[in-house]
Every structure is written in C-alpha cells, then in structure tokens.
Amino acid sequence: MTSGAPIVAFRDVTKTYGEGAGQVRALDAVTVDIEPGQFTAVMGPSGSGKSTFMNLAAGLDDPTSGEVWVAGQPVHALDDDARTLLRRTHVGFVFQAFNLVPTLTAQENVLLPFELAGRRLSGDERSWVDTLMHSLGLADRATHRPGELSGGQQQRVAIARALASRPQIVVADEPTGNLDTRSSREVLSLLRTAAREYHQTIAMVSHDPVAASYADRILVIADGRIVGDHGPMAPQQIADLLISFEVAA
Numbered sequence: 259m260t261s262g263a264p265i266v267a268f269r270d271v272t273k274t275y276g277e278g279a280g281q282v283r284a285l286d287a288v289t290v291d292i293e294p295g296q297f298t299a300v301m302g303p304s305g306s307g308k309s310t311f312m313n314l315a316a317g318l319d320d321p322t323s324g325e326v327w328v329a330g331q332p333v334h335a336l337d338d339d340a341r342t343l344l345r346r347t348h349v350g351f352v353f354q355a356f357n358l359v360p361t362l363t364a365q366e367n368v369l370l371p372f373e374l375a376g377r378r379l380s381g382d383e384r385s386w387v388d389t390l391m392h393s394l395g396l397a398d399r400a401t402h403r404p405g406e407l408s409g410g411q412q413q414r415v416a417i418a419r420a421l422a423s424r425p426q427i428v429v430a431d432e433p434t435g436n437l438d439t440r441s442s443r444e445v446l447s448l449l450r451t452a453a454r455e456y457h458q459t460i461a462m463v464s465h466d467p468v469a470a471s472y473a474d475r476i477l478v479i480a481d482g483r484i485v486g487d488h489g490p491m492a493p494q495q496i497a498d499l500l501i502s503f504e505v506a507a
C-alpha cells in the first residue's frame with residue numbers, strides 16, 4: 259500500500275452470524291477508512307458490533323460480503339493461513355486481560371512477536387525495543403515476570419509488545435478495563451504518544467468516555483452501522499453522545 263493510503267478500508271461490509279430466523283446482522287453495509295497515524299476510538303452500546311468490527315480490522319475474521327483491506331491486503335479474499343500471516347506481520351494486539359506469557363520475563367514477552375515470526379531483530383529494531391522499554395518505564399523491570407509486575411506495568415509490557423514490531427495497526431480492546439485511574443491515564447497517554455510521535459495507527463474499543471477522549475477520532479457503532487464519526491471530544495461530550503444512542507437503541 260502506498261503511503262497516504264488508508265491502513266484499514268471497509269467497503270460495504272456486512273457480517274452475519276447464523277442462519278434463517280436466528281440470523282444476526284452484526285455489521286450492516288459499513289464503509290469506512292482508518293488513516294495512517296490515526297488513534298481511533300470505537301464506541302457504541304453493548305451488542306452493537308464493535309468487536310465484530312475490530313475482528314475484521316485485525317484480520318481475525320472475514321466479512322460475509324463486502325471488502326475489508328488491512329495494510330493493503332484483501333482480508334475478504336484470504337484463507338485462514340494468509341490471515342494468520344497478515345496478523346503476525348502487520349497487526350499488534352492489546353487486550354484488557356494483558357495476555358502476557360507468565361513464564362517469560364517482561365523483555366521476553368515484548369520480543370515474543372519476533373520469536374513467533376521466527377526472525378531476528380535488526381539493530382534498528384533492537385534500539386527501538388530499548389527505546390520502548392525506557393520510555394514505558396520498564397527498563398528496570400525487564401527481567402521480571404508478569405506476576406511480579408503491577409497491573410499498569412503488565413499493560414505497559416503488552417503495549418510495548420504490540421508496538422515492538424511497528425505493526426501497520428495496533429488493535430486495543432478495552433486496554434484500560436482492568437486498571438486504576440492513574441495507570442489508565444498512563445496507558446492512554448502512551449497510546450496517544452505512539453500515534454502522535456511515532457505515527458502508529460491505533461484502533462481501540464472502549465466504553466469509557468475518558469479513554470475515548472484521548473483519541474483523534476471517535477466512531478460510534480449502533481445496530482451494526484456507523485452512526486457517528488467525530489474528531490476529538492471531551493469526556494462529557496462523549497458521555498452525552500453515547501447516552502443519546504443508548505436511549506435510541
């Protein structure tokens with residue numbers, strides 16, 4: 259994909275689950291682009307299609323109809339193996355539950371994506387990982403295992419792991435869901451910095467208006483459709499916006 263092209267492009271994307279009368283239309287003719295370096299928050303009522311949207315944007319699943327392009331690749335036309343390769347090469351993940359390997363040190367967890375891809379770090383990548391460990395305040399925790407780290411520190415390790423290979427997109431699902439207020443702010447500032455200073459593209463699902471207020475863009479999904487596409491907003495404005503959709507739903 260040439261520079262300036264969207265990192266993620268949905269074209270008339272529908273995703274249904276099940277058959278016949280029990281069929282659920284989780285996404286309904288969605289067309290949207292996510293641009294390079296953009297930090298996007300995806301919000302909406304429970305069951306509105308947020309996870310479905312993210313699973314497609316991360317190449318975890320394919321659409322029922324329409325086209326999903328991720329890092330220039332047609333997810334709609336890839337088989338499982340090709341999607342796995344796409345994820346390994348181009349997508350970083352941050353989950354609510356951190357998903358660190360308990361037997362590995364912080365540093366080993368951060369290097370895991372390289373290990374899984376079966377490749378050695380270049381000198382440039384090694385210095386990027388060092389920069390990440392330092393700027394995330396993890397340098398003196400590098401040899402600790404997840405069980406010896408606080409929740410905030412564990413999430414920072416997960417973020418370092420997601421950023422380490424400079425993926426085309428980082429997908430974050432409620433990344434602050436298990437954190438206290440202070441750690442949440444640290445994690446959100448970090449994601450914002452990654453987007454602003456390192457041009458990292460990030461898509462984050464969150465129910466929390468404070469978390470979404472760190473984003474450059476807020477997409478609101480209701481009933482499988484994108485019903486709102488906003489620039490940066492203050493937490494109270496976001497809360498008011500969400501209430502209007504909860505009431506309408």
Ligand SMILES: Nc1ncnc2c1ncn2[C@@H]1O[C@H](COP(=O)(O)OP(=O)(O)OP(=O)(O)O)[C@@H](O)[C@H]1O
Nearest residue numbers: 275276282283284303304305306307308309310311
């Ligand atoms: N594997 C599945 N099989 C059947 N239905 C599904 C499946 N996954 C999701 N759905 C349905 O699709 C719709 C959208 O679900 P999705 O998980 O994308 O919503 P969400 O906005 O992420 O919800 P929440 O905020 O509660 O996590 C819901 O009606 C859900 O029940």
